[in-house]
Amino acid sequence: MSExxxxxxxxxxxxxxxxxxxxxxxxxxxxxxxxxxxxSSLRAMANRDRRLTLKDLPVSHVVSCSNCFREYxxxxxxxxxxxxxxxxxxxxxxxxxxxxxRFAWNYTNRRGEPxxxxxxxxxxxxxxxxxxxxxxxxxxxxQIDLASFSPTRGDDxxxxxxxxxxxxxxxxxxxxxxxxxxxxxxxxxxxxxxAGTILIDQPASGHMKDGITSVEIDIDLSVAxxxxxxxxxxxxxxxxxxxPVVIE
Ligand SMILES: [Zn+2]
Numbered sequence: 001m002s003e004x005x006x007x008x009x010x011x012x013x014x015x016x017x018x019x020x021x022x023x024x025x026x027x028x029x030x031x032x033x034x035x036x037x038x039x040s041s042l043r044a045m046a047n048r049d050r051r052l053t054l055k056d057l058p059v060s061h062v063v064s065c066s067n068c069f070r071e072y073x074x075x076x077x078x079x080x081x082x083x084x085x086x087x088x089x090x091x092x093x094x095x096x097x098x099x100x101x102r103f104a105w106n107y108t109n110r111r112g113e114p115x116x117x118x119x120x121x122x123x124x125x126x127x128x129x130x131x132x133x134x135x136x137x138x139x140x141x142x143q144i145d146l147a148s149f150s151p152t153r154g155d156d157x158x159x160x161x162x163x164x165x166x167x168x169x170x171x172x173x174x175x176x177x178x179x180x181x182x183x184x185x186x187x188x189x190x191x192x193x194x195a196g197t198i199l200i201d202q203p204a205s206g207h208m209k210d211g212i213t214s215v216e217i218d219i220d221l222s223v224a225x226x227x228x229x230x231x232x233x234x235x236x237x238x239x240x241x242x243x244p245v246v247i248e
Pocket of ligand 1: 034037066067069
């Protein structure tokens with residue numbers, strides 16, 4: 001059916017409805033249903049079946065048969081209702097698709113955001129973290145009293161090997177109470193493994209308090225192997241003192 005025919009058909013249909021309104025539904029009674037088209041024809045007409053041409057539609061009969069007119073208007077109402085439901089359903093599906101699409105779009109965008117927001121969140125704070133904030137893992141404070149070890153000279157550690165200093169496998173803030181006789185000043189601290197590899201080598205200041213010289217130093221043993229080590233302390237202007245250490 002061409003566009004022209006379809007619009008002509010629609011116009012004709014509207015005329016039928018107008019006629020139906022103009023004449024009563026009982027203006028053309030046809031109790032014996034003489035010459036009436038099949039219900040499927042009426043339904044096709046009501047449904048505006050595009051496969052049917054205007055000639056196929058029993059228009060002239062419907063406008064002159066109250067029974068068919070009533071049937072037609074009933075089919076027509078159903079058709080409009082069904083089409084309305086279909087349109088509503090289609091709109092619901094479309095709306096759902098739009099919502100889903102929007103949700104997916106938001107989800108994708110949000111998934112893309114964390115790296116940006118993470119950057120925005122951490123970058124301005126990192127200088128602060130370096131200067132003002134404590135390290136992520138607070139050092140474990142520990143006091144190591146080396147006073148029980150008599151100061152020795154040179155590399156002889158045989159006498160001290162019986163008294164190992166036991167240290168936990170953590171980031172330590174060690175306060176080393178130095179053996180009697182050691183003076184305040186710049187110390188060097190080393191941690192050496194049994195193979196002689198120096199794991200830690202850093203300077204530290206010795207301070208005198210109540211007649212005892214102490215050195216505070218952060219020693220990160222969190223990544224150190226468990227086992228025997230040697231803590232080496234060199235007082236200012238003197239040779240290394242060695243203390244056996246067991247990391248456990
Ligand atoms: Zn009829």
